[in-house]
Amino acid sequence: MTVISTNTPTPELQALDAAHHMHPFTHGDGLRDKGARVILRADGCWLTDSDGNRILDAMAGLWCVNIGYGRTELADAAHRQMQELPYYNTFFQTTHVPAIQLAARLAELAPGDLNHVFFASSGSEANDTNLRLVRTYWAEKGQPERQTIIARWNGYHGSSVGSGSLGGMKGMHAQGGMPIPGIAHIDQPNWWTDGGDMTPEEFGLARARALEEKILELGPDTVAAFIAEPVQGAGGVIVAPNSYWPEIQRIVDKYGILLIADEVICGFGRTGNWFGSETLGIRPDIMTIAKGLSSGYQPIGGSIVTDAVAEVINQTEFNHGYTYSGHPVACAVALENLRILRDEQIVERVRTETGPYLAEKFQAMTEHPLVGEAKIVGMMGSLALTPDKATRAAFASEPGTVGLVCRDRCFANNLIMRHVGDRMIISPPLTISRAEIDTLMERAWKSLDEAMAQLEADGLMVAAPKV
Ligand code: PXG
Numbered sequence: 001m002t003v004i005s006t007n008t009p010t011p012e013l014q015a016l017d018a019a020h021h022m023h024p025f026t027h028g029d030g031l032r033d034k035g036a037r038v039i040l041r042a043d044g045c046w047l048t049d050s051d052g053n054r055i056l057d058a059m060a061g062l063w064c065v066n067i068g069y070g071r072t073e074l075a076d077a078a079h080r081q082m083q084e085l086p087y088y089n090t091f092f093q094t095t096h097v098p099a100i101q102l103a104a105r106l107a108e109l110a111p112g113d114l115n116h117v118f119f120a121s122s123g124s125e126a127n128d129t130n131l132r133l134v135r136t137y138w139a140e141k142g143q144p145e146r147q148t149i150i151a152r153w154n155g156y157h158g159s160s161v162g163s164g165s166l167g168g169m170k171g172m173h174a175q176g177g178m179p180i181p182g183i184a185h186i187d188q189p190n191w192w193t194d195g196g197d198m199t200p201e202e203f204g205l206a207r208a209r210a211l212e213e214k215i216l217e218l219g220p221d222t223v224a225a226f227i228a229e230p231v232q233g234a235g236g237v238i239v240a241p242n243s244y245w246p247e248i249q250r251i252v253d254k255y256g257i258l259l260i261a262d263e264v265i266c267g268f269g270r271t272g273n274w275f276g277s278e279t280l281g282i283r284p285d286i287m288t289i290a291k292g293l294s295s296g297y298q299p300i301g302g303s304i305v306t307d308a309v310a311e312v313i314n315q316t317e318f319n320h321g322y323t324y325s326g327h328p329v330a331c332a333v334a335l336e337n338l339r340i341l342r343d344e345q346i347v348e349r350v351r352t353e354t355g356p357y358l359a360e361k362f363q364a365m366t367e368h369p370l371v372g373e374a375k376i377v378g379m380m381g382s383l384a385l386t387p388d389k390a391t392r393a394a395f396a397s398e399p400g401t402v403g404l405v406c407r408d409r410c411f412a413n414n415l416i417m418r419h420v421g422d423r424m425i426i427s428p429p430l431t432i433s434r435a436e437i438d439t440l441m442e443r444a445w446k447s448l449d450e451a452m453a454q455l456e457a458d459g460l461m462v463a464a465p466k467v
Helices: 010-020 028-034 072-084 097-109 123-140 161-166 200-218 244-255 276-280 307-313 328-343 346-367 401-412 434-457
Strands: 039-043 046-049 054-057 114-120 148-152 183-186 223-228 258-262 286-289 301-306 371-377 380-385 418-420 423-426
Touching (some): 010 028, 097 114, 097 328, 123 223, 123 286, 123 301, 123 307, 148 200, 183 200, 200 223, 200 244, 223 244, 244 258, 301 307, 346 380, 380 401, 401 423, 423 434
Parallel strands (some): 148 183, 258 286
Antiparallel strands (some): 046 054, 371 380, 418 423
16 A cells, blocks of 8 residues: 655655546546645645645635634534444434434524424535425325426536436536436526626516526426525526516415525525525525535535425425434534534624625726626625626637636635636635735736736637627
8 A cells, every 4th residue: 555644745646646536527637647736734714735835715615614724623523423422323213412403503593494404415415305305295295296396507506416417517417317307497697698788687587587487388387396506606606686586586486386595505604694595585495505514524414494394294204315314423513613603703794894895805806807797795706707898798719718717827826716617706714804805806816917918928818709
């Protein structure tokens, strides 16, 4: 066995990684040629890589490290729980204290009568649960023909076959026979790219009414649920115009369709409230949770459902569950994370202090010649890059080419800021300070400057013809 440590030289770590480790959403050969970046440790908002670089993580890992890195309280909670009860299942009429406690705490935190939790270990698993939950719900209600779930193109709900089918990522659907039957997609409310001559408000209404059109096309009696992220994350931090969500709520209410809010990114303070549904003013029947639930310190997710949904599901045996549903160590760590979020008033700080500060700085990025619009809710934001702000033009190059140039400049400046197509996105730890926000924005501006110089040199500052 090759023995390695954090002192092993980077090329050796990279070679061994390339030889044996298959990475998610990665072109394996390309990565082998380049070598993966090796992260050794992290503290607060800062990562340290194997070359000694200190990198500002403006993505909170994968949108999940809400309380920041290095909180020993969570390590202590895991240690205590592993000694007391490292594992037991929640099948076979059994339970344990951490699962009871976390379910009860989530019922307190979740809005309205969302009072019942089905645990999973990830957002993908939780959305698979939801798929089966809503179909079982309608079958138990005597309407088994209500099977179809409507979702959105470019939405992201996970990478398992079920959740990947709910998601609207065409690149994923192309590999492995997705979507599964009984899922329909409608267009996303991305005014910047698709709004044409409409005002954002007109466009928001039009995109919400696409849901009603789809329901009528499928037949209202065949539709089980609509699933969406309050703010689309992986699709590029797409914030719907203000007219969108009230109209969606009106439509799901009118047809009696269950609303699933996928809160995997928006939950636990990201939008300045405990849940994105509160920020956007929607009343879901089911919420998907993961990521910020444990700040990523342990894999845990789940579905929170209303009294009305639980009452129907509880009438039958729901033949579903995971070995690690309600894993005691993950629950104990999540509870400690929720305690820190509350005791340190982290959600309030996002809403009233650091969120508005970041929003002001982020909006100022529209003064950069490459940036067409800046959209931000709480601590998730995106910048649309454009060669021509007045016409909201796309670049003539393959979508993502320009975004990748910017992303690479960010990485070179020790800033983790990602691109989705030609949008640049951020989602920093909620604990980021004002000084760190300043550093983030300085590095982002510098990276955009460098990217623009490169784009001009490479002849890429060219607008695509209008379609
Ligand atoms: N729902 C939403 C809204 C998500 O963002 C999932 C479900 C699935 O969660 P799990 O825990 O199964 O990964 C997610 C995950 C990206 C990226 O590139 C985003 C996610 C995962 C991986 C990459 O932005 N979100």
